[in-house]
Amino acid sequence: FHATTASDNKKLDQVHQENAQAAREALSKRMRPELINRFDAIVTFRALTLKEVGKIFDNLIDELQERLVPKGIRLDVKPSAKRYLIKKGYDEKYGARPLRRAIQDELEHRLADGILAEEYEKGSILSVTAIGGKLAISISVEQPA
Incomplete structure (x- = not known):
């Protein structure tokens, strides 16, 4: 469930409150009240909004x-690539944790391969877009002023 509007945010708040209540009820079934009273707070996971x-x-x-600046390489991630990587890297259960892995697997490894193969020279601008369900990287070279 990705919250994108004010009404989605209200639904997200309601889901969070329901989850918090369910967590309290589950704790009360498993633990004695004396132990639960020792907790300062019970923190429940709150789903992230798309923003x-x-x-x-x-x-x-x-x-x-x-990390690319010392190599003289500039990265330009287009909105289509951003949407693709967010879709691939966001999980409602784990939040944004898989996002770093998706960026590494889909983008960083390809960039590293290109650097090792010396495909990019100093002053390269790498434009990243998503086309046909995968990332495309186009290379242009910045002309000195």
């Missing part, structure tokens, strides 16, 4: 870009 997952994605791509 939050997008921010996490942007941070991960910024980190990747910083």
Whole structure:
């Protein structure tokens, strides 16, 4: 369930409250009240909104870009590639944890292979798009001013 609108956010809040209540009920069936009263808080997982997952994605791509700067390579991830990687890397159960792995598997490994094969020269701009259910990387070279 990806929350994208205000009404989706309300539904997400309702689902979170229901999950929190279910967690409290499950604890009360398994543990004695004396033990439950020792807990300072019971924290339940709250699903991320699509906007939050997008921010996490942007941070991960910024980190990747910083690692490419010393090699003189610039990365330009198009919206289609962002949507593709978020769809591939977001899981309702695990949140955005699989997102880093999806970026590594789908993008970073290909970039590393290209660097090792010396396909990219200093000043390369790598444009990443999603076409036909997979990522495409096109290379252009920045002309010196």
